[in-house]
Amino acid sequence: MNEHPAPKRKASDYKSEVKPVWCPGCGDYHVLLSLTRMLAASGTPPEQVAVISGIGCSSRIPAYTNCYGFHGVHGRSLALAAGLKVARPDLTVLVMSGDGDGFSIGGNHFLHACRRNIDITYVVMDNQVYGMTKGQPSPTTDPEWDSALAPGGTGIRPFQPLVIALASGANFVARAFSGQPNETARIIHEAVMHPGFSFVQVMSPCVTFRPEQAAWKDAVHPAPVEATDDPARAARRIMTDDGFNIGVLYRGDRPVFDPHSGAEPVPLSALERSFAL
Template sequence: MSQTTLTLAPKDYKSEVKPTWCPGCGDFGVLNAIYNSLSVLKLPPDETVVVSGIGCSSRLPHFVQTFGFHSLHGRALPVAQGMKMARPDLTVLAVGGDGDMFSIGAGHLIHAALRNIDITVVVMDNETYGLTKGQTSPTSPTGHVTKSTPYGLLASQFNPIATALSLNVSFVARGFSSRPKELAALIEQGIQHKGFSFIHVLSPCPTFYNTMDTWKTTVTPMPVEHDTRNRFKAMELSMETAKPFVGLFYRDERTTMDEAAHKMTQQSSAFDINKYMARYK
């Protein structure tokens, strides 16, 4: 399709800042998927905000020609939720890595799930800490040897999808950075889903923990017969960690907190201090 000035093509969402990632980083695939999904939805750049925390993947907002908020380590979710509560008219995406979302900011995930504020979170999981050069992450496998775990990781491996499902997140999906078309479609659905959308993306780090070859062989398409309304079945599929399923696990539309909060303001009127102070005598 030929591009006109009135068409928001994927490249129109590219900012003038060039990505800082290593060659071969999975996050390039995720970034392209984001450009594509924004373009498919024709989201106005001035009404779209990409929020992140800190980490390699959290640099992403700088590379997108929309509004962006590169926040603090672990805090993409509360920033995004505050923004959406105050400005429900905006499309808000939160992006980040496994360190951001499952370690320092893991606590926020629980409450984002409970509130079901209409934001979409894209987690680029490389099972390692890239920006700080390869320490262990919550999604690293037990026994994983890194500079911070020289005798092997003693902790268990975090299961993002099972956790999201247990929290009854209203949209739970997994993608793979090397399958950008499928990923773009999931992000697109996530943005369109009314409520908190959680998209877990396997996005390998070629520099500190290259899982590319493993994932290329283990990643498995979601069984066609899977009913995305069945949370029990979704939970069962999420337990298959040796062959991670990609696709939509679960979806459930319900009231969002931003919508409910703004319903409450429908009868609002301009503040009148004299009227307000009548309660004090």
């Protein structure tokens, strides 16, 4: 991320006047608040920030900011953001997604974004349900959760995004809870500042289809130990914790993807010469 020391900005400077479509009480309101607070703290001018998303409740967030945004098709936000960041390394690029968009239809891009390690930040608002289509199980849904599409539950083990991210090479891994907007803003800020691909899973309750997630606010707690730079250790901790450890869990130092040669561009005629007989 590029530092912009000049004028002091407020969270409201990063918010648009568009009224969210979210249900009252949705966790995503707090993620929006965290995002704008974090941007204000960074001081990056809104026109230097791009917020990229796919489809779903969470993916509506770009238009609620006063930044440049792209609300693309379902599941492809990471690819779109990768192209933007490579073409425009001067921008701060954030990708905002949900558990269906990011881990189901966009699952393959998640693996390769971690692997590629472009300097972007990936925030997934995880509520363990497809909300926009009105309550179907997502990859992170408990196997027993009953729904019209999967009566009696899916019977399928949930996806472990943080572990997958570590295994795939993400350079920064954290878990946050939307009900703690200051802490979430701090974590996202650190994710943005960390070089390479940073992944933040934000537990963001769905009050409409998963009202039982209201209990999350009492279940979450700070991760008991400092983040590690050892992905194996981080993965072991995540696989054995109670799922409510909040904080930065892993900081890596892998080289950041940079396909630019840095050399002085040659004229086109230099390329044509290879065809001449």
